[in-house]
Amino acid sequence: MTGSIAAIGMGLAVIGAGIGVGNIGGKAMEAIARQPEAVGDIRANMILTAALVEGAALIALLLSYLAA
């Protein structure tokens, strides 16, 4: 299997996005536990923020395609 330094870069970006999405999910759970009546708003904003963080990982994916 031919490796690529771009694959390592992609992996690092995924670590960053993973930490970010994990934080968002954790904090959203805390918020829902504190305020169960706001679950709808929190969920929508959680998914929106997670999607934006995921965007960074996706750009890294594209750039690693270009570099590979």
Place this chain on the structure above:
Amino acid sequence: MRFYQLPIYKSLLFSILFAISVLPSIGQDQGQNPAHRDTSSKAADTQHDANTDASHTAPGEHETHHEFDPAATAFHHISDQNIYSIGPFNLALPCLLYTSGKGWDIFSSSRFGFDAFGHGDGKVAYNQFVLHEGQVMRVVDANFPSGEVQIENFTHKEATNNKGKKIEVPYVVYQDREYLLDKKSTADGGLFGGGVTSFYDFSIGKNALSMLIVCLLLGWMFIRIARAYANNPGRAPKGIQNLIEPIIIFLRDEVAKPFIGAKWEKFFPFLLSLFFFILGLNLFGQVPFFGGSNVTGNLSVTMVLALLAFILTTINGNKHYWQHIVWMPGVPAWVKIILTPVEILGVFIKPLTLMLRLFANITAGHMTLVVFVSLIFIFGKSGQNVGASLGASIGSGLLSIFMMAIELLVAFIQAYVFTLLTASYLGAATEEHHHTEEKHH
């Protein structure tokens, strides 16, 4: 899209493989021939090639000079094809091929004489076109005879592309000579290993047919629902209305109204179309043994969807939207100099991530499923170890069911996320100006 030349995806796949089980290393580079770049050379090892029978069915016997390669199998199964497979049966699809300098070739892919059960390798070449692994390819060599010609089989060789990267090149064997094959042109400008080749494929392939089926299904369903509302105004919904009405109300109250604001009604039809189109295709791709189409996991499809969102955002952007991009009010001048390029980049990055998110999620799901099924062939050493493959079949079946359950969830989440983000971009573009410190993205 030909992604299987990319080491990054192979690495991703292999990390999945290693994470779920302790496996002996899967050699891919064993016993491969050195690069042959000439278009037609004598078949070096005829006995070798005789093993590569075109009528095989097990993916494990894909290439005899390889061990089973799960990455290549996965990429083969997620790509668009010129045949439609229902279970093990292959059905022919129309081929519309344009060759520069030669014109159009329009025929049915049944002309290639592929097996009803099998892997989509044609036994006949037609007008220098052949069917290899379900995809139409063209013989580069002009000396190859036109019209219908019986061909022997296909081989693969390793070559180096103009970027210096090792790639696998398909060859067709005809009268003991090997002829280089061209894949169809792709519009990626060589980004993903594709580019303009000697022909263009405008066929109604597997993906296009799936898309048509889904559009017809959705059209039929929604016209029926709309009629039901028109005929029984004010009555309680019944039948399929009960399924769709809560989804539409959810999208209206949780997506369109809060994210777009006052002008939500103008964009709501677009958002609903996006949501149900993506959801329909995601779910259709989940149906086992029915084409296994990967439409929303195709960059061209997601690109068009993202482009629609981009065009709508751009033409509906009001003065404040552009002002916030070009010259952000309320920040010092030196910050504006940094901010403006970032904001302008952001205009293009938003649809780009929309496109990639849907594509990556659906493709990754489909590939993981194929790799789980591949475990049977990896453990069973392509049929040599029956006991191990039986054991792996049970494990693989359970893992696949688990993965399909997750994919069902992902189908809904990705359709929702695409709609939600499009709504938020449209909302940002049409938002009326309230105060200078307004959120700008």
